[in-house]
Amino acid sequence: MRLSTKSRYAITAMLDLALNGKEGPVTLADISENQNISLSYLEQLFSSLRAKQLVRGVRGPGGGYFLARDANAISIADIVCAVDEWVEYTRSPAYLSKAGDSAHSSTRGLWEDLSAQLFGFLSDITLASLVQRGEFSATNPRAGQSGSEITSIAGQAA
Numbered sequence: 001m002r003l004s005t006k007s008r009y010a011i012t013a014m015l016d017l018a019l020n021g022k023e024g025p026v027t028l029a030d031i032s033e034n035q036n037i038s039l040s041y042l043e044q045l046f047s048s049l050r051a052k053q054l055v056r057g058v059r060g061p062g063g064g065y066f067l068a069r070d071a072n073a074i075s076i077a078d079i080v081c082a083v084d085e086w087v088e089y090t091r092s093p094a095y096l097s098k099a100g101d102s103a104h105s106s107t108r109g110l111w112e113d114l115s116a117q118l119f120g121f122l123s124d125i126t127l128a129s130l131v132q133r134g135e136f137s138a139t140n141p142r143a144g145q146s147g148s149e150i151t152s153i154a155g156q157a158a
Contacts, residue, residue, distance in 0.1 A: 003080065009037050010045045010083040011076060017055065018071045018127040025057075025064030045083055052082035071128035077119055 003011075016031045028046060032039040046065060049055045056068045067074065 004084050006045065006083050007080045009035075009041065010049065010079050013037065013042060013045060014049070014054070014067075014074065014079050014127055015130055017065060017067055018131055021066045024062065025066050027064040030064070048083045049079070052078070054078060054082055067127070071131065072126050074127045075123045076125045076127075076130075077122035080122060 012035050013031050016034055017026055020026050020030070020034070028039055028042045031037065032042055046055060046057075050057060050065075053068050054074055055065045057063065057065050
């Protein structure tokens with residue numbers, strides 16, 4: 001199974017905020033440059049993230065976005081659910097129209113279990129745990145080096 005592009009970009013942008021937002025708000029332009037995500041796409045994502053109270057914005061000079069809650073309190077499932085509807089395989093109109101009643105009833109438990117397992121897995125991963133586990137370091141050879149440069153998840157200095 002793959003996460004949607006929208007979910008992957010939202011997770012990437014939120015991880016950028018967790019990494020680079022310690023000194024103050026981070027602009028969408030900075031995230032766009034750091035992560036190579038279109039600014040207009042980030043604006044759409046952050047509208048959804050703001051509506052779900054995962055980020056807060058500051059207007060004016062020196063403004064930008066910061067995490068609305070501690071990184072320990074934001075799970076990957078929270079981010080996915082903010083920008084995408086959670087995938088319920090058994091309730092998908094495409095699945096229901098193709099499966100019919102007999103196939104639906106014989107596999108419903110499997111798909112419900114799959115959805116629950118995926119949601120549980122993503123719920124157990126927080127932004128803070130991603131930072132602590134260093135999952136960004138595989139693509140970031142500069143991780144662990146000291147310096148004042150803002151580092152992207154993709155391993156580029158801004």
